[in-house]
Structure formats: structure tokens, C-alpha cells
Amino acid sequence: MPSTWIKPKRLALIEACIIGVISGLAAVFLKQGTGWLGSFRLQASEGWGAWLILPLVGGLGGWLAGWLVQQFAQETSGTGVPQVKAALNGIPIALDGRVALVKLASTTVTLAAGFPLGRQGPTVQVGAALAAWLSRWIPTSPDYRRQLIAAGAAAGLAAGFNAPIAGVLFVVEELLQDLSSLTLGPAILASFVGAVVSRLLGGDGIDLNLEMTAQPSTSFSAVEIPFYLFLGLLAGVLGSFFQRGVLGGLTFTNKVLHWSLPQAMAIAGFACGAIVSMLPPLFWNNTGLREMIVTGEASVSTAAIAFFTHFLLTILVASSGAPGGLFAPSLVVGAALGYMVGVFQMEWLGVASPITYALAGMGTFFCAVSKTPIAAVTIVFEITTDFNVVLPLMIGSVVAYLVAERMTTESLYDRILELKGYRRRSRRLATNNLLTQLRARDVMQRRVETLPSDMTLDRVAEIFSRSRHRGLPVVENGQLVGILTQSDLAERYTAPHLKVSDIMTPHPLTVTPTDTLQEVLYLLTRYRVSRLPVTEGRRLVGIITRSDIIRAESEYVSQEVSLEGKLEPSYKVYQTRAPATGRGRILVPLANPETASGLLHMAAAIAREREYELECLHVIRIPSHNSPMETAVDIEPGKQLVNQATAIGEKWEISVHTQIRIANRVSHAILETIKERHIDILLIGWKGNTVTPGRLFGNAVDILLQQAPCDVVLVSGLFANKGSFKTLATGEQNNFTTPLLFNRWLVPVRGGVNSKAALELLPALLTFSNHPYIRLCQIFDPAAGSGWNPEDRQRPLAAQEASAYLKALKTFQNKSATSTVAAASVPGTSVADAVIKIANNNAYDVVLLGASREGMLQQAIKGNIPAAIASGCRCTTIVVRKCD
Template sequence: MTEQVDPDSPSAAENATDGSHDHTLEPEHFPSRRKTFDMRVVVLTLLAAAIGVAAGGAAIVLLKLIGFITNLSFYGRLSTSFVSPQDNQLGLFVLIVPVIGGVLVGLMARYGSEAIRGHGIPEVMLSVLRNQSRIPARVGILKPVSTAIAIGTGCPFGAEGPIIVTGGALGSFVGQFLSTTDEERKILLSAGAAAGMSATFGSPVSGVLIAVELLLFELRPRSLIPVAVASAMAAALRRLSAAPWPMFPMQQLQSSGMAALVSYTLIGAIVGLASVGATRAVYAVSDAFARLPIHWMWWPAIGGLVVGIVGYILPETMGVGYVNIVRIFSGSLTEKALIMLFLLKFVSWAAALGSETSAGTLAPLFVMGGALGAALGGGASMLFPQFGIDLRIAGIVGMAAMFAGASRALLTSIVFAFETTLQPLGLLPLLCGSSAAYMVSSLLMETTLMTEKVVRRGVFVPTEYTADFLTQTLVRDVASREVVSLAEHLTLAEVRTRITQGWPGSSYQGFPVLNDRGQLVGVVTRLDLLDPTRKPTELVGDLTIRNHAVIFEDNTLSEANALMVREGVGRLPVVDHDNNRKLIGIISRRDIMSARHRRMEQEYERQQGIRW
């Protein structure tokens, strides 16, 4: 019911049933409900499809460029075929090649764009979180070229990071050119990034997931569909230029028993621990470089020298290393070879990435994780042959676990390992091992390899994607039914007298105004009521704002809060859907915040009530 200053009005408000719709409210003052899907999403999807094709084409060009520079640097021939530097015959001259590449990358970073430094994904995250998803066009060009030089001269990186940056830059450029909103530009940027991942590995689903877990920070149809279409288009384009088999082919796996699953879980946990160490090592090396008394332009050259030294000792550590992953999954590498590959690849990768050269870090994570997982699996198999541990599965688990621990992109790591091997019987071990790695990483490290750089710049990175409490609670659950309202025929003198006498609504900043039939005719502000320039004989109805905002019972608190902000008010009358002049309650900004506070207190009490 409503409480009015006029003693005759409450009964009138209670019994008003004529359903009069005089002075119908203007539609723009009703709460606006956002559609899950509309024609604008269709347009975004079409744009994303084009971006996916462009990003797929850029990925093919980049891989060709890496092949060209690798052939020229290590074999002295002109060819775009994708080869590994490990078969080179340069001898000690192999120490010089990565240094030259580092010098070139440093020059490009200093005189081209400093944004090309690093492995790409944190830079894209920064663009989303701090720069309204704007990536300069020159970064989309310089990043892949500089990375092609770094990888082509032996740095132990992958092409996926720069391709993600290039795809994201394409999406961002289209969004800026078409004057889209920040949110739509984020969707297009993420679509390009997903397409880059998909085009590199032929993994469209994990391309979508990495965009969701590391860039979009949401899971809604209006963002998911454009990203999915872009990723699919890039994967389709890749199939026209690459063989139809998976990125890392392997023989059919066998089903794992319970003992083997427990073993893979423990392997995942140990690899997760290694991912924590790897992340901390990279940033420790980066901090060490920052203390050097030389310009950062020369850091990649120093990192390149370490790459060359390690590459001279073990040539397999140089370059992308996809061939190493295939060998790990084939089970052909010895225990000693796996351990050496893991340790030396780690040293080379940490030094090069810590020098902030232009890089992509997913491939080296996969190599290190796969090698460590297979080595652990081999050791466990020798100790417990009855467990039936498969070294190939241990390698897959290690690869996914390293990525899950370093990035906290759990679903991406699991689906990626499946898409690049097409081994369905590996899914259960992957789920166990990757979850264990994720858990260990979360317990031991607040940030990740992807977010540490972002956090150091003072930017908050979302880590949990839950439905907002305000979108799940309706106005009817919070609104007050005891409404303090005013009759339109009251004089200002009468209202002012009651305010000075401590009337229940004395502290309110606004009041609904009802007519003689108890219908809502508008709202009046406390400021107007106490305005000294107004005559005491004026009626409340003369000051009433007729076109005012209202809310319905079945609207969410999120919609109510958005309407308050849009209209610049702190209280909204709650009206009936069928008769928008029938006042049934009122909701204030304080009510919304109190509801959220109660929810937080309840959650805290539930946690405190649990005793382990």
C-alpha cells in the first residue's frame, strides 16, 4: 500500500481500479531490456567472418615468412618451406644468428613500435582492458614481421602469439573504421585473435575458448557467435593450404585404467608446479634485464646469445619446435633426451622471453610440458609397470597441463590437446591432469604468465566469470511496498510543515505524486518542495515532473540500476505492467546496494559455517 500526507488518498490508492491510462508515460522512460540477439549481432558476425578469412590468410603468410627467414639464416637458400633450424651445419656460427635477429627486433621495437615487445597475448589483453580494444595498425604489421625474424633466426618461440596479435589488430582496425562501440570492437578483436589461433594449429574450438578465457572475459551469445564464426572460417582456410591430418598426429591411444588416471593426475600436478616456476623465472629474468645499464633495445640481442649457446649444445631447442612435439607423442625419445629437451628449452625460452623480444610463447610451453610429462610418465612406468602408463598420454597431459598452469585457460588447454591430436581417449587423462595443474598454479601464484605483465601496469584482470547478482534478482524481491507519496492537491506549506515535524519521508529526495483517484501522475523532488522561491500556496501538482522514469516488478535490479543512471535519479516508482499509473512500490539505489550487501553477507556466513 502507499502512505500519503493527504488522509483521503490512501483509500483512493487502494481502491483505484478504473485502469485509466491518462498521461501515458513516454517509452524512453521505461526500463530498456537488452536483446540477447539482434540484427547488429548479425552484422558483427558477417564482419567477423571476413576478419577470420583475413586472419587465416595472415597466418599463412607469416608461416611462409618464418620459413623463408629460417632457410636463409641457417641454410643459405631461398625457400618458404617450413623447416627446423636443428639440422643446420653452421657450427659455432650458430651463436651469431640469434644475436643478429635480436638486434633487428630491438631496432624495430625502438624505432617502429615498443608494443611489439613480448609474446603478444598480454599486449592484446591490455588493449582490451585499458585501451578500448584499440590496437594500432602498425603493430599488426610490425609484430608478425619482427616475430618472423626472431623465430627465423632461431629463437625458441611459436608463431601463434603474433598471429593472435595480427588477427586482433585486424578486428580492432575494422571496429575503429566502422565507429563501433567499445564492446563491439572487443568482440571483433577477439574474433581476429581466435582466428589467428585457429589458423595456426587448425584448432577452431580452442581458438574460441582462448578468446573467451583470456580476452572476452564473458560468455554471451552476442560475443560468442561472431568469434566462433571467425575461428571456423580461419580453420577452413587453413585446410586449403595444409594437410588434412591433425597438427600433432599420433597412433591410436588405448583407454586408461584407474591407476593410470591417478598417475596422469599427479603428473599434471607436477607439471603445474613447473609452470609456476617457469612463470616466475621468466619475470625474474625480465627484472634482471631491467637492471642492466644499457637501453632495452639491446636486450633481445643478449637473449639471442643465450639462445645461440643453448642451440649449439642442443639444436632441437631452436625454432618453433613442432617437430619435437610430434616426436614426444610418438614415444621415440629416450628419458635422457626428454629431460635435456625440457631443461635446455626452458633456459633458452626464459632468456629470450625475459629479454622481451618479439615472440609467441604457446609452442615452447607445449614442448616443455610435453617433454616433462613424457619424462615423468617414463619414470613412473619404470617404477610401477603394472599401472599401464602410456608415455604418449603422459606427454599430451604434460603439454596441456603446462599451458593450463601458466595461463589458467583450463578449457582451452584440454580442447587444444584434443583438437591437435584427435585422440578422444586422451580426454579423460587431459581433464584430470590439466585440472590438477590449474589447481596447483592457483594455490601458488596469484597471477599467470599472461597476466603478470598486465597486473604490473596497474590493470585489474578478471579471473572469474559469474552471472551478476543484480541480473538474477527481480525488483519485486527488493522494492518497498510501504510508499511515502504525496497528493497533487497539497500545498507546499502543508508539505513543508510535515517535513519540519519529522514526517516519515522527511529525509527522502523524491516522492511519487498521486491524483484524487490514487493514480501515479509524476514525481516531485525535495529540492523543488523546499525551494524558497516557490510560494507556500503553490500546489504539489504544479511542481510535479510528469514525464518520469518508472520500473516494473519483473525487471531485474541491473535494469533498475541502469535506468537510475540514465535518468539521473536515485529512486524509481514501481508500477503495474497493465496499468502504468498504478503505483505498487518504490525502489531506491540504497535498496539495490543493500540487496547486494545481504548476498555477500550470506555467502560469507555460509563459508564461515563450513568446518573442514
């Protein structure tokens, strides 16, 4: 078959047909198996006595079915419809071939043992499970897999009732609430095929006498409308009681009795069999009783007994968690109720046959229980093909729905989900599913490290040693031509003269900026890759990793971030402006009064050395549901902080601008300020540890590191030296009083632009030293060879590092005649452990280092080096991230 023939839409049609066929076969198997095993039960009852056989078979069958469910698939207990609904709403409930097989086997045993349940609910779960199992064999997106599961559920219900339209409507009305064309197409086709297969192979719906109901034995006239309104009222009230009875029984069994599933089902089966054995023989066969009622052959007393026994026994066996549906019992109870109302109408008016009322009662009671009026009307119409019942059905169903909605606001399936603890999560996922609302463009990294295709592999190895990524896209003229990973380099690196194009993976898997995070995560998982390039056509516009998705979801759940577009801008409530005399700006967010003075002095020193202005920001955070523009706040504490900045600016003779903002998210307000005020450096305090797994520095700081379009300086442990305010000589005429005293500096040099930026920051920070001692060190693994020898000019740091080192060295020696600069290599298998040991053993005041360049996976394995150093060192830590 040519590959061009298998288009996505054609593949969807093929999949829908396959789903319909296997769902139809499963429904036929369930019907034939139940009928074959059930016939033995009836024959044994006639020969050995119903009082012995019915309770015995009910108890043994219940225990066996319960054992199957408990041992092999606990997800198959009950009707199965709530489980499918939960799966379609994103709750991780298993749907696979195992679930389908166990559901078929356990339901067959349960129904054959005489439980007054139906097989249509289980066929919904069986069809959905088979569709989910099929989707695992065919590459598809999570969204489309969800739609295949919906198609399987529709096909299962259609095959059970021989009602393809009702199958689709029930799935749309109750399970999905989704009318997209991609959902309806496969669902309609799968339902049609499932119903055809079931009918051709003998799966006759709910066994109504279609020939008889097609005769003119049903009728409707206007004078009967009050009786159908009365029927709808009764069905609504009794349907609500039925729902409460099932829920109350499940709660009592689970929370009071604490029986295992086999025990509960065995006792329920025994009790059901004992009660039925005391009734006339026609009640031993649920199918025959149903036919008798809807064809008008039953008496009023028979209908009344059928109503009460099925009402109570269904509650009894459903409370045990038995696998079996509530569709058929609802229809039988409704048919009996409608038949009694019809007989009453005959005696009162003598207008119509009770058959019409029996058929209308089926739909009205089913509607009251499931809260699906459209599906209820359609099911009864499809299994009868009688237009005379449509208007009575609609009248009764609408009234029943309104009454039931007034008494219980949710359908029975929603309440069962609530009992299982899924309510809150399913609602959140159905309305605010982050993975389906956010797109790749919302979380992707726009600044992408790339490789040219003609670069030699020795140069690539050097780049990988400094990169935090384990794989880099290969680009020619701005277009993506391949991807190269560290694994590719390690496995296929045979000669230094080889080029990237010789070993890269051409035509890599990509996503577009509009793909949802759910689709991206599915591709990452299915193809076992850690990153995906984001392209528009062939142009590379970004890259997205699993860590980006995890971070976005964690931020969403923790209320740290909101979906872009739904987050209101921060609101500026106070500001001061000074003359714009600087060549740049440094921003200092102020929150903690204990660290504000130290941060401001450090920022002032950097601003004066670089001729920058100082921008000070205080953010008042409010709950996410409040509007920043409409929320009243107290700004006096914030004014005290920013006024402190103005006073320090006057001493240092630099321009200071201040502002106070109200915001739902602190990081968002900082990013807004950076963009509005054209900030060059962001200096922020950092508490020195992380609280969320998968974070580098914490929620807000990680966002700023990733998104801030400027250099970022993180300062941790400002008062680790606990000194009083000191007066420092700076080499000029002025002396400054500052809470900072940093004489001993440890500067680990690890390579990359961040280490270079840290070195370049030293001249300004030496303001806080009277007699500075600076030790530059490089950690090396003894197993890998000798370390860096600063006296060996043939083997210095990388070229850009060496330049920065020499420049810094000259600056230090000119700064003070008493300054000392030393450089040494230190053995150690762990950079963080080695730095912590040096800093603590030698009483350093500050550790100054560049931000880690490792990828997220290496961070997870080796640990976040700056965070580990800040947590382990008994001194101040300064971490610098250079803006790319």
C-alpha cells in the same frame, strides 16, 4: 545488393568470415616466413659453424625485432595475449593495422633468429588487431566492436593451432568470461574459417605428425591414473615456477637493468644462440625437437635436456620482452615432462607408451601456466584427434590447475597486465564499467526545449539567443521530425519568413532510453554530433549530450554518485513538525555553522513574503559502503543547527519543520526531501568556485540544479561584507536582528526565465536593506551596436522581462521612501568581467542574477558566468534558477 538483405546478423556473419580469412592468411604468412628465414639460419650453422652463426643471428635478429617494436608499435612486445585481454576489458591499448603488421614482422624475425617462442600467441594479437582495424570501416557499436576483436583473437589462435574449438574456448575462458550469443556466433565462425584457411594453405598447427598420433600408439588404463595424477602435480608445481620465472625476469629487466628493448632482445638472443650451439644439432630446430618428443622418437636424456633448456631459455627470452608466444614453449616443456613420466611408468608397470604421457603433459603444463583447463584439453585433442588422450588430459589438467591455483592465484597473462599497471583498472572496468551499466534514461535530460516545425526563423533566432543549447529537436504532435542547430540557422538563414521545416535536418540520428552510455558515446564520436534525441518509437522523451556522459562518469569516479538502484535511501533519525499553515515550502540544507544563520534569515524573509513554511535539513554523510539505516552517528551538532532554525522561525512568525538524515550522498538526501515534502524553493549555500573540470557549480550543486523539481537559489559569500548583527526596520512594526545588511544591489538582467525569477525575489530580500539602492544593468558588446536605454520604451527588455522589471520597480519605490532604482547599459565583451568590475569599483553588497543559459560548449569557451562573478566579486552573490 539490396539494403534489406544486409541485416545485422547477416552482416555479422560476413564480418566473421572476413576476419577468419585474414587471420588465417596472417597465420600462414607467419609460419611460412618463419620457416623460410629459419632454414637459412640452419644452413649457415652447418656451413659456418653453430658456435658463430647461432649467437650472431640470435643477437642481430633480436636487435632488429626489438627496433621494429620500439620504433613502430611498442604494444607488440611480448606474447600479445595480455594486450588483447586489456583491450577487451576496456583499457585503451592500440589494436589496428599498424599493430598487426609490426607484430607479424617482429615475430617472424624473432622466431627465425632461434628464439624458443611460439607463433600462436602473436596470432591472437594479430587476429584481434585486424578485426579491430576492420571494425573501423563498418559502423558498429562499441560492444559489438569488442565482440569482433574477440572473434579475431579466436580466429588467430585457431589458425595457429588448426584448432577452431580451442580458439573459441580460450577466448571465452581467459579473455572475455562472456557467453552471450552475439559473442559466440562471430567467434565460432571466424575460428572455423581461420582454421580452414590455415590448413588449406599449409599452416599445419604445431607440426605434430597427425598420421602417427592417429594410430593406436596411445592408450589408457585405470592402473595409470596415479601416474597421471603425479604428472598433474608436477606440471602444476613446475608451471607455477615457470610463471614466476617469466614475471621475475620481466621485473628485473625493467626495474633493475633499464635496458632498451633492442638491447635486451639482442643480449637474450645472443645468449640463447650461444647455449643452443653447445647442444646436439637436433636442438637447433625447435619444431623438429617438438615432433621427436611427441612421436616417441626421443630418448629420455633428449627429453630431459629439452625440458630444462626450453624451460630456462624461454624464461630468458621472454624476460627481454621479445615478441613471441608462450603457448608452444609450454607445450614443448609439458611434452618433455610427460614423456619422462611415461618412460618411468613403462619401467615401473610396462603398461602404456610414453606418447600418451607426452600428449597429456602438453595440456597439463599449458593449463598450469594459462589457468585455462578447458582450452588446454581441447587444444591437444584437436591437434591429435585422438580420443585416447582425452581422459588422461582431463585428469592431469584438473590436478595441475588446482595445484597452480593454490600456488599462484592468477594466470600468467593477468600477472603481466599487473606488471604494466593495468590490474586495478581492468578489474574495475570488467566488473563496474559505468558506460556499459548506465543507460541513456539514467542521465538524459527529460525537460527538453523543442521547436515546432512551422515556427519562423526570426522567432527561432530569438529562442537560440536565450537557450543554453546549440541544437533543438523539432517536434510535431509529440513526435520527433527533425533537429535544428545554430550552425544550420547561420548557414541557411536566407529569409525571415522561412520556417523550421525548410532548413531542419529530417530523420535525425536518435538513441533509445535503453541504449548504454557506451553506445551513445560511440555515436556522438563517430558522427561528430554534440547531442542525440532520446526516443521511444518516434516520441521524444529526452535528450543526451556528451557533457551528460562526462558528468555521470566523473561523479561515479569521484564517489559522488552511485548507480541508480544500488544507492540506499537516506535514513531519517530526527525530525520536528510545525503547523502546516503556509502556501508553499522553502528548504534550507544546513551544514556550515558559520553560514547557517545568514541562510536561515534569508530563507525566513522569502518565506514570510510568500507565506511559505520553512523546512530545514541537516545531512550526515557516511561512506558509500555503509548502510544509512545501520550506521550509528552523533546527531547533536545537527540538532544545534536545526534548533537555530526553530528559534529564527519564532521571531519571524513562520512555521519551521526540521529533520536530520543519514545518507551516502548529500544531494540524494536533499532530492528525497524535496519530493517527500513538496518543496517549492531550495536555498543552498555555495562556496563560489568549482573544483572539477567540466562542472558548472560543483558535484552536488550541479546534481541539484539538474534534477531538483523546484526553484533553486544559490547563495555565495554571505559574509563578504563582514558586518556585525544589525537591527533592520522592515516598514512594519517589528524589528529583526540579522547578520545581513544589504543596501547596494547590482542586478544584471540577461534575459530568460532565470533573470525574471531573480527580479521577483528582490521584494523579499529588501528586508535586509535600510536604504536600498538597486542598479539594474545589461551588458552589451560595443561592436554589436548600442545597448539598452531604459528611457527608450520602444526598446526595452523582452516582453516578460519588461513586465517583471516594472513590477519590481513599483515594489521597490513603495517599500521605502528612500529607495533608489537605477537602470543602465554597460559596454563589455565579457559579461562576467563587466559585472565584476562594476561590483568591486562601486562597493556593491550583493550581485543578484539568474543562472547561465549557455550550453556546455559555450560555458567552456566563455566560462561559467555565475562562478566567475562569485569568484571575482568581493560581495555576496545570489544565483537563481527557475524550475521549468
